[in-house]
Amino acid sequence: MDKITISEIYKYAGKEVKLGAWLANKRSSGKIAFLQLRDGTGFIQGVVVKSEVKEEIFQLAKSITQESSLYVTGQVTEDERSPLGYELQVTGIEVIHQAVDYPITPKEHGTEFLMDHRHLWLRSRRQHSVMKIRNEIIRATYEFFNQNGFTKVDPPILTGSAPEGTTELFHTKYFDEDAFLSQSGQLYMEAAAMALGKVFSFGPTFRAEKSKTRRHLIEFWMIEPEMAFYDFEDNLKVQEEYVSHIVQSVLDNCPIELKTLGRDTDKLAKIKAPFPRISYDDAIKLLHEKGFDDITWGDDFGAPHETSIAESFDKPVFITHYPKSLKPFYMQPAEDRDDVVLCADLIAPEGYGEIIGGSQRVHDYDMLKEQIEKHNLPAEAYKWYLELRQYGSVPHSGFGLGLERTVAWISGVEHVRETIPFPRLLNRLYP
Incomplete structure (x- = not known):
């Protein structure tokens, strides 16, 4: 038998x-x-x-x-x-x-109880389905980048510098030096792209952000591609093709899981490149038309703003050309406007918010050095990053996709805490 x-x-x-x-x-x-x-x-x-x-x-x-x-x-x-x-x-x-007095019975349980028993809650049909969809997204990610000539590179988790400042980083001592848990592998991936052309990483990242929203985790996983000789437009094309690929892969390979979760697959079937775009300028105008009178040019978008913008589209939408003041130091300014940068956030439909942030990177040595000084970043820590612009610098672009938000959107679950096996939240380090 x-x-x-x-x-x-x-x-x-x-x-x-x-x-x-x-x-x-x-x-x-x-x-x-x-x-x-x-x-x-x-x-x-x-x-x-x-x-x-x-x-x-x-x-x-x-x-x-x-x-x-x-x-x-x-x-x-x-x-x-x-x-x-x-x-x-x-x-x-x-x-x-023989199991005795299993704590999670078929009755209704509160969220905190289930989170305290996350090690057992994972066994439920619903959580099983979410984890299988997560796994399919990971499988399809490797498939997409391998098929498109990318090399997998693993950036360090312990770092002496921060891509976006140190205010939301976890500090630790690295023997007699200061170190931080990585909030992004991007800077290292830029170095890798200068060696290997097209690269991607997939690993854990950390944000010491004291947020309790349904979109935030303290520890989460990022897919971060970086591409030499790719400009802003090239970058957007890769993003929309990649997201289309993983959505269609889940549709093809996880029909039982999607049905278990009650996911509306008709909405997912529409997710095919190309994706619509709206500039930050036009997004501000759209929000004013929708009654958000309090937001002005130069303000960052919150969850209600992103949701309202996304409601105008049935696919993920790129919001492009944000004000320079809102974005990190490494983003390339637009050619015709010095006050905006060549960046885009990809906003998922159905209220799931930003799933990708990406940009063309500054490749001019003097411009990057000026930005590092302007942001009061430690020159010694960024010496190696500047050197990338000294020895054969080229235009290059990249992006980061947050895995858990993407899993939440594709599977249709409300909170990212269900999209990672053992979530780390503001007030939760157990189990």
């Missing part, structure tokens, strides 16, 4: 198989017991008919407790009512470990 996983059950229709699984839930109607089984690869219903199994097997099926671990044997049968398309006609059950 073959020992298989639920994800490959479709290969075994009509055959007897053995599963290692946990009991997610169960119900009984007297002469039939229905076991909701999960094994990490998926969920399937096991049906135990009293008249078709030994009495001890049926009694065991009725007495097994939630989240007990089992070996289950049975015949795979097709069932159109099942999201999987199959169920298991159980013939045997072997208990590996």
